Structures are given as structure tokens and as C-alpha cells.
Amino acid sequence: MKLPEPIIIDPQSVPSLRWGIIGPGRIAETFVAATQKHTSQRFIAVASRTTGRAQEFASKFNIPKTFANYQDLVADEEIDAVYISSHMSDHFEHAMLAINAGKSILVEKPITYLPEEAEQIFAAARQAKVLAMEAMWTRYLPQSTILRQLLESGDLGKPELLTASFCADNRAVERLWKPGGGGIVFDMGIYPIAIAQEILGEPSSIAATGKVRPDGMDEESYSLLNYESGARASLTISGIATLPMLASCSFENAVISLGEPFFVPSSISLKTKDFYPEQTTWVDESGIAGHEGLSYQATWFAKYLSEGKLESEVHTHAQTVANIRTAFEITKQIGAKPF
Amino acid sequence: MKLPEPIIIDPQSVPSLRWGIIGPGRIAETFVAATQKHTSQRFIAVASRTTGRAQEFASKFNIPKTFANYQDLVADEEIDAVYISSHMSDHFEHAMLAINAGKSILVEKPITYLPEEAEQIFAAARQAKVLAMEAMWTRYLPQSTILRQLLESGDLGKPELLTASFCADNRAVERLWKPGGGGIVFDMGIYPIAIAQEILGEPSSIAATGKVRPDGMDEESYSLLNYESGARASLTISGIATLPMLASCSFENAVISLGEPFFVPSSISLKTKDFYPEQTTWVDESGIAGHEGLSYQATWFAKYLSEGKLESEVHTHAQTVANIRTAFEITKQIGAKPF
Numbered sequence: 231m232k233l234p235e236p237i238i239i240d241p242q243s244v245p246s247l248r249w250g251i252i253g254p255g256r257i258a259e260t261f262v263a264a265t266q267k268h269t270s271q272r273f274i275a276v277a278s279r280t281t282g283r284a285q286e287f288a289s290k291f292n293i294p295k296t297f298a299n300y301q302d303l304v305a306d307e308e309i310d311a312v313y314i315s316s317h318m319s320d321h322f323e324h325a326m327l328a329i330n331a332g333k334s335i336l337v338e339k340p341i342t343y344l345p346e347e348a349e350q351i352f353a354a355a356r357q358a359k360v361l362a363m364e365a366m367w368t369r370y371l372p373q374s375t376i377l378r379q380l381l382e383s384g385d386l387g388k389p390e391l392l393t394a395s396f397c398a399d400n401r402a403v404e405r406l407w408k409p410g411g412g413g414i415v416f417d418m419g420i421y422p423i424a425i426a427q428e429i430l431g432e433p434s435s436i437a438a439t440g441k442v443r444p445d446g447m448d449e450e451s452y453s454l455l456n457y458e459s460g461a462r463a464s465l466t467i468s469g470i471a472t473l474p475m476l477a478s479c480s481f482e483n484a485v486i487s488l489g490e491p492f493f494v495p496s497s498i499s500l501k502t503k504d505f506y507p508e509q510t511t512w513v514d515e516s517g518i519a520g521h522e523g524l525s526y527q528a529t530w531f532a533k534y535l536s537e538g539k540l541e542s543e544v545h546t547h548a549q550t551v552a553n554i555r556t557a558f559e560i561t562k563q564i565g566a567k568p569f
Numbered sequence: 570m571k572l573p574e575p576i577i578i579d580p581q582s583v584p585s586l587r588w589g590i591i592g593p594g595r596i597a598e599t600f601v602a603a604t605q606k607h608t609s610q611r612f613i614a615v616a617s618r619t620t621g622r623a624q625e626f627a628s629k630f631n632i633p634k635t636f637a638n639y640q641d642l643v644a645d646e647e648i649d650a651v652y653i654s655s656h657m658s659d660h661f662e663h664a665m666l667a668i669n670a671g672k673s674i675l676v677e678k679p680i681t682y683l684p685e686e687a688e689q690i691f692a693a694a695r696q697a698k699v700l701a702m703e704a705m706w707t708r709y710l711p712q713s714t715i716l717r718q719l720l721e722s723g724d725l726g727k728p729e730l731l732t733a734s735f736c737a738d739n740r741a742v743e744r745l746w747k748p749g750g751g752g753i754v755f756d757m758g759i760y761p762i763a764i765a766q767e768i769l770g771e772p773s774s775i776a777a778t779g780k781v782r783p784d785g786m787d788e789e790s791y792s793l794l795n796y797e798s799g800a801r802a803s804l805t806i807s808g809i810a811t812l813p814m815l816a817s818c819s820f821e822n823a824v825i826s827l828g829e830p831f832f833v834p835s836s837i838s839l840k841t842k843d844f845y846p847e848q849t850t851w852v853d854e855s856g857i858a859g860h861e862g863l864s865y866q867a868t869w870f871a872k873y874l875s876e877g878k879l880e881s882e883v884h885t886h887a888q889t890v891a892n893i894r895t896a897f898e899i900t901k902q903i904g905a906k907p908f
Contacts, residue, residue, distance in 0.1 A: 391736060391789065391810035397819065399729075399842045437778060439793060441801075450730065452803050454778060454791050462780075464791050464805050471730035471801075471819035472842040474826055480736065480810035487813055491844070503738045503811040505830070506859060520845060 231386075231484055233500050233512050234379040236372035241269040241525075244532035250275040250309040250333075252300050252324050253316025254287035257338060261313065261365075262291050264525040268518055271528045277303035300324055304331035311361075311535065314338060318417070319410030319569055322347045325362070329354045334361035336531050340420045343569040345555040352547040361535045362547070363527070366424055368493040369545045370526035372514055374428075376498050378544065380486065381429065387482025389430055389461040394422035394477035394492065397450075397468035406469055407447050413568020414448045414469035415440075415561050421493040423556045424545075425477045426455060426463040429486075432552040434458045440564035441470075448566035455556070467560075489513070495523040570725075570823055572839050572851050573718040575711035580608040580864075583871035589614040589648040589672075591639050591663050592655025593626035596677060600652065600704075601630050603864040607857055610867045616642035639663055643670035650700075650874065653677060657756070658749030658908055661686045664701070668693045673700035675870050679759045682908040684894040691886040700874045701886070702866070705763055707832040708884045709865035711853055713767075715837050717883065719825065720768065726821025728769055728800040733761035733816035733831065736789075736807035745808055746786050752907020753787045753808035754779075754900050760832040762895045763884075764816045765794060765802040768825075771891040773797045779903035780809075787905035794895070806899075828852070834862040 251258055254276050265271050277297035278284040284296035297303040304327050312328040315338040322342050328335045341364040342348045355362030368374060380386055396418045405411040433455035440451030450468040475491035485503060489496025495514040501507040541547045590597055593615050604610050616636035617623040623635035636642040643666050651667040654677040661681050667674045680703040681687045694701030707713060719725055735757045744750040772794035779790030789807040814830035824842060828835025834853040840846040880886045
């Protein structure tokens with residue numbers, strides 16, 4: 231079995247969209263810096279309700295327009311797409327605002343806490359005929375295009391057991407420990423959940439245990455997901471301990487392992503099932519390293535928009551909602567309430 | 570923080586014991602070949618109740634004496650130590666036979682299914698003043714001596730979360746699927762259980778789920794272990810799927826990861842807790858690779874015996890029994906009965 235070549239879209243081959251930004255926080259800084267460096271996308275406006283924040287961000291990234299409210303930004307005729315990276319509990323409001331103004335949206339992950347809210351956003355977007363995508367950037371990395379080709383080839387055989395973990399001692403990241411700002415299962419766990427979803431689909435049952443603070447914020451969880459296919463997934467998610475961020479899946483005919491961290495540009499290996507396996511590894515040496523990989527999704531977004539698509543083909547509305555449903559179920563089972 | 574140097578005992582510095590072998594199966598072949606190649610230990614007798622098997626084994630490994638029953642082997646005055654690698658459900662009988670004949674023993678892991686039986690063996694051994702060791706060979710590898718020095722230094726701070734998994738598609742290994750021949754939690758799971766025990770001690774509680782065949786043989790399990798220290802361990806054990814065999818532990822001040830597979834000579838890394846960590850790695854380049862690492866335990870055994878010790882200092886009787894107790898509890902909770 232061979233590793234296929236990655237599929238990389240030439241950033242110059244897609245329209246250079248004019249983006250507006252809602253919620254210019256830390257992740258927006260990383261996304262904009264990477265996207266300005268590696269793509270043909272243009273950021274032309276930024277809005278923040280925090281005095282001076284939009285100006286500061288605009289100045290740093292050479293963005294011509296600033297707004298003190300989101301209504302004015304989404305109404306701006308020059309804007310093709312809105313990137314929403316506000317507080318997680320505000321995603322719904324801001325997504326609906328942009329959609330109602332007829333704008334296509336890229337919303338930071340997780341898109342919402344409630345599956346129903348994600349469904350409402352996507353229904354509204356389809357109704358308004360705008361593209362709506364959750365910023366699950368991992369799906370657009372070169373290694374993910376290899377993974378999908380392997381999955382589509384059928385050569386791997388039936389999936390068996392997947393393990394994925396994202397454990398990072400983020401006790402100092404205040405946002406994660408406040409209701410509405412994330413929570414560990416949603417903010418970090420969305421990556422293991424998404425990789426399991428990509429490979430195995432939506433689980434038919436979930437059994438989760440975990441550690442939750444008295445205020446309802448979750449610290450750590452261990453989830454076993456079962457699938458109608460017979461496959462299983464074991465997800466370990468922690469905001470209070472650090473472990474290698476790995477994801478692997480055993481199939482009937484081979485084993486796939488993503489590099490470390492599995493959700494940023496790293497590597498992908500195809501291995502035999504022997505105790506001392508033979509393996510072929512593709513290593514990402516594109517030069518777009520670490521969180522600069524956030525830029526790929528912007529190019530894919532522009533491609534989809536130019537094709538008149540209303541959703542990502544590799545991270546569909548249904549898949550996005552399925553992931554929120556899984557995260558919601560895990561938090562429910564462990565007794566957390568991060569929103 | 571630095572990685573200490575490994576502690577390796579010169580195989581020529583310990584007495585060249587005369588070993589007898591009970592149960593010359595596949596693991597005995599690997600152990601004897603490795604030990605003859607890399608140590609000063611001598612195998613002088615082998616016993617099997619299967620006609621021709623002892624002769625075949627003796628011929629292959631140039632062993633002078635063969636016996637058709639175990640009683641005669643353990644009674645042989647020339648033998649200093651007995652290596653017991655019979656069917657797992659026979660370990661107890663053979664261990665007691667050797668102890669009662671005044672022989673020191675190295676018993677393949679897991680030593681027994683029942684914690685009480687392991688305790689009985691060790692009590693009898695102490696009474697008879699003979700050395701009794703379970704063949705948990707991983708404890709004697711160079712990387713394990715580095716791990717122990719790190720643990721003893723106190724520099725790592727409090728342990729937090731450990732993950733360890735041994736998943737290998739062993740559906741074709743008939744022995745594992747017959748009562749008394751192992752079972753997945755006991756035969757394979759003993760490695761993740763042992764590494765968790767070495768780093769975190771004995772768990773105060775265990776919660777396990779898994780897949781069990783109608784005949785009671787276990788296929789796969791997912792266990793969460795909690796410790797009085799507040800630490801947690803998540804163990805994934807499968808005989809029906811293959812995944813990288815990894816073990817890592819998050820501590821207050823650093824992360825330790827063992828190489829792949831974690832229980833054979835591989836590597837050990839010490840990492841910072843950053844998202845993109847700094848790390849120092851010691852790689853085993855001793856030339857004693859893979860299952861040849863089985864040989865180390867023979868040298869340590871000879872050292873302990875020469876010092877008049879009745880148990881291993883790095884895999885004590887209490888630790889051995891604790892591991893059996895954990896394996897027993899996991900099988901009980903998932904509804905398996907592999908014995």
C-alpha cells in the first residue's frame with residue numbers, strides 16, 4: 231500500500247476575497263498573520279466592541295477599515311466573507327448577523343455549544359445561499375488530503391480502533407475556565423472528536439467519564455465511542471496535563487498514524503500491523519509549519535465560494551453538527567456545563 | 570532538566586548461573602537466544618512433557634540435559650535457577666514445585682491470574698529463602714533505569730496523567746484466545762499496567778469497560794485508573810486492533826514519553842509542557858534491540874541471587890501482586906474470564 235500525494239490548492243488559483251473580522255482576539259491574530267503570509271486573501275475590515283482593539287489589530291495587520299460594532303461591518307458592501315472569532319458563546323449571534331446581511335462566514339471552532347444552534351446557523355446560511363464553514367483548519371492541511379484519499383480508496387479495509395488525545399496543561403489560559411469561553415471538551419476536545427468523526431463517522435453510543443470543577447468547567451475526560459460499523463474510538467482530553475498529541479487508527483489491513491501534534495501540519499504514516507511494522511511516512515516539509523497551517527482553510531473557503539458551494543465538502547454542515555453533538559454529549563455525561 | 574545516563578550491569582560482573590527451563594515454548598526460545606547472545610548465563614537443562622520437545626529445544630540451544638518431567642529438573646543439584654515459561658495456568662504449580670525443591674525462579678509474566686496465587690508463590694519463596702522474580706523484562710532495560718532515576722530525583726513534580734496502550738491484532742495467536750493461555754488483559758495488558766504501576770503505584774480505583782467474547786475471553790478494554798495522589802491513568806489494551814505501543818506521563822514540571830514500543834528497548838524523552846515542546850531524548854543504540862532486551866533480566870536476576878536478595882528491587886513482590894490485582898479487576902469489570 232502506498233501513500234498518495236497531498237492535494238494542495240494553489241492560493242493564487244482562487245479569488246482573492248475581501249474579508250471582514252469579527253472578534254479580533256489571539257486566534258484571529260494567528261489566522262490573519264498566516265493567511266496574509268501564505269495566501270492571496272485580503273483582510274479589509276475589522277470590528278471590535280472593545281475600544282481601541284479594532285484599531286490596534288488593523289494597524290498591526292495593515293487593515294484599512296475598522297468598526298466599533300458588528301452590524302456596520304456585516305453591512306459593508308465591499309466585504310465578501312466574515313471571519314468570526316469572537317467569544318464562543320457569541321458565535322451564534324454573530325454568525326446569524328452576518329448571514330442575515332448576506333455574508334458568507336468562516337466561524338471559529340467549535341461553532342456553538344448547542345447542536346441546535348449549529349443547525350440553525352447552517353439552515354439560515356443555506357436559506358440565504360451563503361457559504362458557512364466552521365474553521366476546522368485541520369481538514370484542509372496537506373496530510374488530511376492524504377488521509378482522505380486513503381479512506382476513499384477502500385484499501386485500508388474496515389476501521390477497528392482509533393485513539394486520539396489532546397492533553398495540554400492549559401491551566402493558565404483563563405478563557406478556557408470561564409463559562410462561554412470554551413471549556414476543555416469543546417475547545418480542545420473538538421480536535422480528537424473531529425478526527426474520529428472524519429475516519430469513523432458519528433458514534434452510535436458514547437460513554438464518558440471525567441473530572442469537572444465545582445463550577446461546572448471540565449478539566450479532563452476519557453470517552454469511549456462506539457460505531458455502527460463495529461469500530462471504537464478512545465479519546466483522552468485534558469486541560470490540566472500534557473501528553474503527546476497523537477491520533478492513530480487501526481484498520482483491517484493497515485494502521486494510520488498522524489504526526490505530533492496530529493491537528494497541525496506534521497506527518498502521516500501508513501504502517502503494517504506487525505509488531506515491528508514496516509511503514510511509509512509523509513512529512514510536511516512545505517514550510518507552512520505549526521499554526522501557519524491555519525491559512526489553508528482560507529484558500530479552500532475562497533475556492534468553495536467561487537464554486538457557489540454553501541458548505542465545505544470535507545467538513546460538511548452535518549459533520550460539524552455531529553461533532554458538536556458529540557462534545558455536548560461528553561460534557562453532559564461527565565456532568566460539566568461550560569456554557 | 571537533564572536525562573540521566575542509563576545504568577547497565579556488565580553481564581560479566583555477575584555469576585554465571587546454571588539455568589533450567591520449564592516449558593520451552595516460543596517465549597523461552599526468544600529469551601534463551603537473547604540471553605545466550607548477550608549475557609554470561611548458562612542454560613544447562615530443559616524439561617517438557619511433550620515428547621521430543623525438550624530434545625528439540627536442547628539441540629537448538631546446545632543445552633546438555635533434558636527431562637521428560639519437571640520434578641526431575643527441579644531436583645537437579647547442578648541447577649541454580651529455574652526459568653518457568655509454561656502455560657500461564659501452570660505457572661503456579663511449576664513455581665511451587667521449584668521453590669519446594671529450593672530453587673530460585675524467574676517466572677514468565679503474568680505470574681498468575683489470581684493475586685492470591687502470586688502471593689502464595691512469593692510467601693513460599695521467602696520462606697524457602699529463594700529468589701522469586703516475575704519476568705517483567707521491561708524493568709531491566711536501559712531506558713527503564715533512566716526513568717527510575719528521573720522518578721527518584723523528584724524533579725518531575727507530582728504525576729498527573731499517564732496514557733499507555735498495547736494494541737496488537739493478535740487474532741491469529743491461538744494461545745491468547747484459550748482459557749489459561751493468557752487473555753488480552755493479562756498477556757498484553759500487563760505491560761501498560763506495569764508501566765502505570767511503576768510511575769504511579771497501585772490505583773485506588775479502577776473503572777474499565779471492554780469487549781468480551783461469548784466464551785469469556787477478552788478482546789479489548791479501556792481502563793481508567795485513579796490514584797490517591799490525584800493522578801490518573803488511561804490504559805487501552807487490544808488483541809484485535811493494532812496501534813502504536815506508546816506510554817507517556819504528564820508531571821507537574823515535565824512530560825516523559827517512552828519510545829515505540831514502550832516496553833522493548835526503544836527510547837525515552839523528557840519534554841517541556843509547551844504546545845511545541847523542547848525535548849531531550851535518549852535512544853537505545855546498545856545493539857541489544859527488540860526482544861533481545863529479554864536478556865537484561867537474566868543478568869539482574871544473577872546479581873540479585875549473588876547478593877542473597879529474595880526479590881527484585883525494581884519489580885518487587887508487592888508490585889508484581891499489585892499488577893495481577895489490577896489485571897484481575899479489569900477482567901472482572903469487563904465480564905471476562907480468561908482462566
